[in-house]
Amino acid sequence: MSKLQNSNITLPFIDYIPAELKENKVWEIVYYAIDPYETKANNRLKRKRHRVRPFKCKKERRIYAKSIIIRLNQQLMRGWTPFDRVNNSPIQEQEPPKKVKLFEVFDNYLHQIEQQTKKDSLRPDTLRAYTSYIKNLKVYLIAKKQENAAVSYFNEKFCRDFLDMIFYERKNSARTHNNYLGFISLFNRWLIKREHLKVDFTGNIDKIRVSEKIRTIIPLKERTEIFNHLKETNKHYFALCYTAFYCLIRRTELSKLKVADVLLKNGIISISADVSKNRKSQVVTIPSQLIHVLIDHLKNANNHDFLFSDDNFKPGETQLEPKKISDTWSKYKKKLNFSKFYQWYSLKDTGITNYLHLGIPTIDVRNQARHYSIKQTEEYLPKTILKASGTIQSAKLDI
Known part of the structure; x- marks a missing residue:
């Protein structure tokens, strides 16, 4: 023994x-x-x-x-002892936890996300996205008559069925399917840490292959037409679109920028970590074509104002909802009878491609776009500027 x-x-x-x-x-x-x-x-x-x-x-x-x-x-x-002073008895197996409703756990989770957002630990966009995911999960549960389901109902089968509904029935994209899967995985780990569940099953659910992103470039003719139209009808929205095109700033970032972030004398816009998508403080260059537009846009503006506010995109005190930017673009696009493929973010894609086409060094374009790597920037390289390898062409390789 x-x-x-x-x-x-x-x-x-x-x-x-x-x-x-x-x-x-x-x-x-x-x-x-x-x-x-x-x-x-x-x-x-x-x-x-x-x-x-x-x-x-x-x-x-x-x-x-x-x-x-x-x-x-x-x-x-940690130094815990299984004994006590009375009878030195060991820890006993815990009683099974009381039934906790999944809806209640959803609400508790969102409450924590709201608190983290208020403390600037998470972005408001994250809160909006998570709220939307949970709203759709609740709708699905109600449709299945499971609004009173216990948290244990949140298992692999349920999540597979939900994701199948998203992709096959609602016909959402593979990217949307994968975004939902990412959230489910995050929420599942949270449930495990709170001892609501014991197993992380999300590793058994595969992502759906996402096709390569097709970047639509807005031709010069259409670009000139819409910029001229905006300049005449809505000069502040014109300034916003011009800034996106030349400075390659994202929609949500534009909604958070303050007037004080624009340093006209230095020719830069400062994008702080709490504004930037990648959580890094960086600056972008204001090209000469944009300077006079911003000067006109900023007349009578205060430094503490938002650069583009909810007041018809003028500088102002009320923050702009990012969705309003793309909704306004869709309105003008329909009015001018433009192709449905010319999305608002096509302005940024077009700006990056044009810089590369002009021969601007890739490293400079990467810094302006604030990409995480050169490789990401090179994905925008137009085929027309790619050249054959001279050494390969002149190689004396016989059969």
Whole structure:
């Protein structure tokens, strides 16, 4: 019989032996710990055991046992003792938690996200996206008559069915499917940390392959037409679109910029970390074609104003909703009978492509667009400026 099979053993400088599962006729979790309340202190490790309740299948039983073992070992490592002063009894298996409704957990999760957003730990866009995801999950549950379902209903089958509905029934894109999967994975891990669930099943659900993004370039003729029209009818929205085209600034970033961020004397716009999508403070250059437009746009503006506000895109105190930018673009696009493929973000794509076509060094374009790598910028390279390798062409390679 080994020493570890004795109910009491002595090991110098050791306070405990980690818990482990014994799958015998009776499944038990076994571990050893010092009893600090022992009348005669002798540094003996006492064996503690408790049974693992049965499940329908061994796999679920092992998973359940593992969760208890992890918790026990974490407590033992922190110096916790399974004994008490009264009867030195070990920790008992916890009673099954009360049924918690999935809807309530959704609301609790969103409440935490709202608090993090208020403290600037998360972006408002993140809150909006998560709110939308949960809203659609709730709608799906109600359609399935599961509005009172327990949190355990949030399992692999449910999530697969929901994602199939998103992709096959609603005919959303692969990117949308994958975005939902990303959120489900995040929420699932949150549930595990709060001990609502025990298993991360999302690794079993595959992403759908996303086709390469097609970038639509707005031709010079159409570009000139819409810019001239905006200049005559809505000069402040014209300034916004011009800024997006020349400075390659994203829609949400434009809605957060303040007048003070525009340094006309230096010819730059400062984009702080709390404004930037990538959470990095950077600057972009204001080309000479844009300077006079911004000077006109900023007449009588205060430094604390938003650069483009909700007041018809003028500088002002009320922050602009990013969606209003693209909605306004759609209105003008329809009015001018432009192609549906000319989206608002096509302005930024067109600006990047034009800079590269003009021979601007890729590194400068990358910095202006604030891409994470040169490779990302090179995806915009038009085929017309790509050239054959001279060394390959002149290579004397015989058959």
